[in-house]
Ligand SMILES: Nc1ncnc2c1ncn2[C@@H]1O[C@H](COP(=O)(O)OP(=O)(O)O)[C@@H](O)[C@H]1O
């Protein structure tokens with residue numbers, strides 16, 4: 746049975762050109778793509794859920810089959826609630842591989858009918874991570890190559906807060 750709907754879950758703190766590349770590829774593979782922004786309190790996101798949703802909506806507005814929603818709890822439960830059977834994730838480096846495969850197996854154990862599908866971003870976008878962007882922005886680095894313009898503006902506005910947040914974040918990681 747063909748899969749029409751895919752769910753792309755993540756923290757998107759903030760959405761990057763890497764995420765957007767995955768979203769574009771997903772929107773071309775599936776009839777409908779739901780970008781599912783996790784509340785993810787454990788990660789102590791820099792941007793609030795509302796801000797992350799707004800940035801995702803602004804930057805995907807030109808893709809009519811992409812919908813942005815938030816979710817709490819298990820990804821598989823959210824996918825099931827939509828009647829979906831596909832989780833979309835992006836793969837960058839070998840370091841992603843271990844975590845991503847572990848999560849895919851865990852999700853398969855919880856929901857055997859749900860398949861995780863991985864796509865690679867284009868090579869130029871594949872080294873971008875939200876953490877790198879937050880850290881570079883905190884050091885006043887030029888992040889315009891990594892995020893859409895509207896996200897860069899929000900990062901600049903947060904510059905002060907960012908400096909404190911990166912200190913706190915880098916301790917545990
Ligand atoms: N530059 C990129 N290229 C490809 N995939 C990416 C890139 N950046 C992030 N991703 C993928 O997007 C997904 C969501 O990432 P992220 O926002 O960090 O949420 P999470 O907290 O679930 O890891 C993950 O599958 C991650 O590997």
Ligand SMILES: [Mg+2]
Nearest residue numbers: 755756874875
């Ligand atoms: Mg991640």
